[in-house]
Amino acid sequence: MTMSLFSLSKKMKKLKIQKKPAQQHDLPAKALQSSLQEQIDYIKEKTGNSIDVVIRKLQLGDGKSAAVVFVEGIADSKAINDFLIESIMNKHPVHNSQPIFEILLKEVVALGDVKEITDWDNLYLSLMSGESIILVDGAQKALSASTRGGEHRSIQEPGSQVTVRGPRDGFTESIRTNTALIRRRIQNPDLWLENMKIGSVTKTDVSMMYIKGIAKDEIVEEVRNRLKRIEIDSILESGYIEQLIEDQPFTTFPTLYHTERPDMVAGNLLEGRVAIIVNGTPFVLIAPAVFIQFFQSVEDYYGRADIATALRFLRILIFFISIIAPAAYIAVTTFHQEMIPTQLLVAIAAQRETVPFPALVEALIMEVSFEILREAGVRMPRAVGSAISIVGALVIGQAAVQAGIVSPAMVIIVAITAIANFATPAFAVAISARLIRFGFMFAAATFGFYGIILGVIILAVHLCSLRSFGVPYLTPMAPLIPANLGDTIVRLPMWAQKKRPRLFSDNKENRVGDNQKPQPSQSRGMVNSALEKGDQDEQN
Amino acid sequence: MEKAKISLYQLFVLILLFELGSAILVPLAIDAKQDAWLAILSGLIGGLFLFWINYRLFLYYPELAPPEYMQKLLGKIAGTFLAFWYIIFFMYTAARVLRDFGEMLLTFAYLETPLFIVNALLMLVIIYAVSKGIEVVARTGELFFVSIYFLAITGFILIVFSGLIDLNNLKPMLEEGIFPIAKVAFTQTLYFPFGESIVFSMIFPYITKRKSVKKVGLFAIGLSGINLAITMAINIGVLGVDLASRSQFPLLSTIQSIQVAEFLERLDVFFMISMVICIFFKVSIYFYAAVAIAAVIFKIKKPSKLTYPMGMVVLFMSVTIASSYAEHLKEGLEFGTRYVHPFFLVIIPMLLLGIAFIKNRKRSSHQKI
Numbered sequence: 001m002t003m004s005l006f007s008l009s010k011k012m013k014k015l016k017i018q019k020k021p022a023q024q025h026d027l028p029a030k031a032l033q034s035s036l037q038e039q040i041d042y043i044k045e046k047t048g049n050s051i052d053v054v055i056r057k058l059q060l061g062d063g064k065s066a067a068v069v070f071v072e073g074i075a076d077s078k079a080i081n082d083f084l085i086e087s088i089m090n091k092h093p094v095h096n097s098q099p100i101f102e103i104l105l106k107e108v109v110a111l112g113d114v115k116e117i118t119d120w121d122n123l124y125l126s127l128m129s130g131e132s133i134i135l136v137d138g139a140q141k142a143l144s145a146s147t148r149g150g151e152h153r154s155i156q157e158p159g160s161q162v163t164v165r166g167p168r169d170g171f172t173e174s175i176r177t178n179t180a181l182i183r184r185r186i187q188n189p190d191l192w193l194e195n196m197k198i199g200s201v202t203k204t205d206v207s208m209m210y211i212k213g214i215a216k217d218e219i220v221e222e223v224r225n226r227l228k229r230i231e232i233d234s235i236l237e238s239g240y241i242e243q244l245i246e247d248q249p250f251t252t253f254p255t256l257y258h259t260e261r262p263d264m265v266a267g268n269l270l271e272g273r274v275a276i277i278v279n280g281t282p283f284v285l286i287a288p289a290v291f292i293q294f295f296q297s298v299e300d301y302y303g304r305a306d307i308a309t310a311l312r313f314l315r316i317l318i319f320f321i322s323i324i325a326p327a328a329y330i331a332v333t334t335f336h337q338e339m340i341p342t343q344l345l346v347a348i349a350a351q352r353e354t355v356p357f358p359a360l361v362e363a364l365i366m367e368v369s370f371e372i373l374r375e376a377g378v379r380m381p382r383a384v385g386s387a388i389s390i391v392g393a394l395v396i397g398q399a400a401v402q403a404g405i406v407s408p409a410m411v412i413i414v415a416i417t418a419i420a421n422f423a424t425p426a427f428a429v430a431i432s433a434r435l436i437r438f439g440f441m442f443a444a445a446t447f448g449f450y451g452i453i454l455g456v457i458i459l460a461v462h463l464c465s466l467r468s469f470g471v472p473y474l475t476p477m478a479p480l481i482p483a484n485l486g487d488t489i490v491r492l493p494m495w496a497q498k499k500r501p502r503l504f505s506d507n508k509e510n511r512v513g514d515n516q517k518p519q520p521s522q523s524r525g526m527v528n529s530a531l532e533k534g535d536q537d538e539q540n
Numbered sequence: 541m542e543k544a545k546i547s548l549y550q551l552f553v554l555i556l557l558f559e560l561g562s563a564i565l566v567p568l569a570i571d572a573k574q575d576a577w578l579a580i581l582s583g584l585i586g587g588l589f590l591f592w593i594n595y596r597l598f599l600y601y602p603e604l605a606p607p608e609y610m611q612k613l614l615g616k617i618a619g620t621f622l623a624f625w626y627i628i629f630f631m632y633t634a635a636r637v638l639r640d641f642g643e644m645l646l647t648f649a650y651l652e653t654p655l656f657i658v659n660a661l662l663m664l665v666i667i668y669a670v671s672k673g674i675e676v677v678a679r680t681g682e683l684f685f686v687s688i689y690f691l692a693i694t695g696f697i698l699i700v701f702s703g704l705i706d707l708n709n710l711k712p713m714l715e716e717g718i719f720p721i722a723k724v725a726f727t728q729t730l731y732f733p734f735g736e737s738i739v740f741s742m743i744f745p746y747i748t749k750r751k752s753v754k755k756v757g758l759f760a761i762g763l764s765g766i767n768l769a770i771t772m773a774i775n776i777g778v779l780g781v782d783l784a785s786r787s788q789f790p791l792l793s794t795i796q797s798i799q800v801a802e803f804l805e806r807l808d809v810f811f812m813i814s815m816v817i818c819i820f821f822k823v824s825i826y827f828y829a830a831v832a833i834a835a836v837i838f839k840i841k842k843p844s845k846l847t848y849p850m851g852m853v854v855l856f857m858s859v860t861i862a863s864s865y866a867e868h869l870k871e872g873l874e875f876g877t878r879y880v881h882p883f884f885l886v887i888i889p890m891l892l893l894g895i896a897f898i899k900n901r902k903r904s905s906h907q908k909i
């Protein structure tokens with residue numbers, strides 16, 4: 001009995017191995033039939049007579065019938081009318097010495113990208129991506145003409161990562177527009193674009209973009225391999241890709257950067273990173289990402305270096321405040337009262353006298369109600385937004401204090417934490433700080449500052465253990481790479497940032513030339529002589 | 541041995557954090573009274589020599605971890621046996637440091653908390669870090685090193701500006717001649733903390749630039765010795781010999797006496813922050829060495845699997861090695877520094893170096909013929 005069970009389970013294993021995912025059918029692609037009517041029937045059957053699949057029958061010059069098939073809405077109907085249907089109707093292509101397809105290809109179809117198709121799989125792929133298909137009776141081939149188009153959102157200012165200074169264009173949902181926005185910034189043939197279709201059902205276009213010669217080959221290869229091994233039915237946003245290719249899934253920290261800004265992508269490509277662009281979303285992924293990147297804004301590079309450095313210090317401080325502020329308040333009020341100056345301690349103790357809860361509960365009440373408010377604020381329709389702010393001001397504010405549920409000091413702490421959280425430039429890191437904060441609050445409530453310190457150590461160890469496409473997450477601070485420290489918390493002026501990040505880029509050439517530091521002395525003589533000349537003119 | 545790469549800077553940081561670890565907290569070399577800083581510096585010279593011995597051994601076998609060359613030098617059985625004793629020694633020392641830390645935390649901040657809980661929390665963090673591998677520990681070290689030094693320098697400036705240091709406390713120098721200093725140096729400071737750098741021979745094989753190990757290692761140990769001497773001199777300068785020798789944790793007392801502008805006072809928490817971080821690295825490195833040796837001699841491919849069971853052993857050891865803090869200290873002084881330390885830190889490495897020297901001379905002379 002046991003033997004048979006054993007062999008049975010073995011068989012089951014074998015079966016499991018043999019069973020392949022449904023999408024990988026290695027069957028030879030089905031070839032096209034020769035009769036036009038059969039072809040049209042087959043398309044109708046496959047698409048379930050969907051009314052947006054338009055089949056336009058035509059007559060060729062020699063009486064042969066043909067058809068143009070396209071999907072309304074994703075194909076550019078103006079291009080189809082002008083360059084395909086009208087062209088065929090006017091020129092009446094005649095079948096003479098040359099085969100009809102070559103005539104169509106050479107003389108009739110006035111479109112850029114035209115391909116011949118022989119099997120149904122490719123035909124449907126082209127059709128569903130917005131190309132139009134030309135079928136001719138009696139031919140076992142079809143032509144596909146690139147007429148992708150249709151309506152999409154125009155280029156607008158991105159909603160996230162808003163800047164005061166800098167370009168105003170943002171990515172859209174169309175992959176071609178997005179790649180064009182990047183190409184317009186880096187006009188160089190070394191900017192390479194690789195395309196692949198991911199998603200067995202959705203067949204989403206996913207492109208990776210990098211600068212050959214600047215991006216490290218191993219990283220490009222790694223990104224390509226990770227994209228290729230994805231087996232999933234659908235890709236609806238770049239977040240799907242992000243979850244399938246990140247190094248360490250069990251972390252709250254993002255190991256890929258996402259942005260809506262083409263200038264940011266261009267800047268990162270120039271540092272040797274790889275961009276992953278997904279059709280249907282304005283969010284472009286950038287790999288590899290390092291921790292410090294999430295505290296940098298594109299505006300840092302457009303403004304003055306000293307101010308950018310100060311702002312980056314501020315952002316690091318903000319990050320720590322948004323993680324530790326409530327925890328520190330809890331620790332100080334429950335364990336380390338001696339740390340507070342006596343007068344302040346008396347004031348806080350007097351405020352807390354009416355509060356019936358321990359500091360942790362008080363903090364949790366406030367933090368959770370704030371999180372509720374924030375979530376409501378994001379989800380609510382704009383028209384009722386003002387209601388949220390009014391009610392919110394009551395909940396986290398004077399009313400809560402007067403009701404004796406929380407102390408005024410706690411309200412201040414929660415407000416500071418919330419504002420600090422909003423001030424972090426990258427949403428992905430801000431949201432993980434939101435989560436970690438609760439862990440720190442519990443640690444502080446049980447062990448005071450000892451708990452907080454241990455929490456910080458765990459956080460540091462965790463961050464140090466993360467990698468993004470093989471690159472340690474905390475480079476260039478840990479491991480320390482002194483040559484790359486110029487663009488971390490500190491931002492050196494452009495003329496002083498000579499090296500590309502060593503771990504992403506093989507390119508050892510300097511980014512800026514020597515002696516690029518601006519020097520005012522040369523023009524001084526000119527100015528002086530002009531002044532003297534002016535004086536003389538006035539004397540005359 | 542795991543696959544890892546450690547840079548020279550990481551080695552430097554680790555040695556410095558390790559050496560400062562617990563030594564900066566306790567009344568180091570206080571038996572030499574006001575000349576404690578001199579005793580530390582003389583112990584440093586011996587410590588540099590001990591480091592050099594371990595470095596020479598590493599040069600003979602640059603690819604091998606210590607337990608492996610022990611097996612080569614002493615034979616399979618004796619070498620394994622010795623390596624096994626090193627596991628116990630490292631775990632015991634890790635447990636001792638953990639105990640020191642726990643007792644200190646209880647005396648000055650958490651009077652009512654059981655020792656076990658305090659130790660267990662830190663040990664869990666250490667287990668987590670060590671299970672991530674030596675690279676992660678080294679990178680974490682890099683991250684904290686800067687902040688620790690920043691805190692230390694700030695503290696130094698605050699002490700100087702609050703006018704606490706009385707240089708008269710450090711006089712007279714060499715009151716009873718050189719003998720008491722030499723005695724303290726060679727019975728205490730030589731082993732703790734400088735001789736303890738033997739754990740780094742477990743880390744040497746990971747280093748990519750082998751030639752500079754000596755320079756960086758000696759520099760790091762030298763710098764740590766100077767820092768310790770300065771710290772002890774400040775402690776005695778601020779507190780006086782009497783108070784410093786009676787205080788369990790003179791640095792804490794020194795920091796507690798800082799008062800600047802009626803605002804910067806009661807800075808214990810900053811002391812606690814740097815203390816927890818330093819102890820974390822000291823125990824982590826000891827514990828890592830123990831885990832790594834065990835992984836080598838028992839041929840375990842993933843050392844991280846050993847961290848949880850061995851960590852639990854260290855944790856329970858730290859609570860049970862002594863029934864009170866006084867007993868713990870007495871054990872350390874009378875048993876530890878008198879018998880255990882000389883054996884593991886001085887005699888064995890010298891013996892191994894001697895055998896390695898003879899073996900390799902034979903081999904090279906054979907090759908010449």
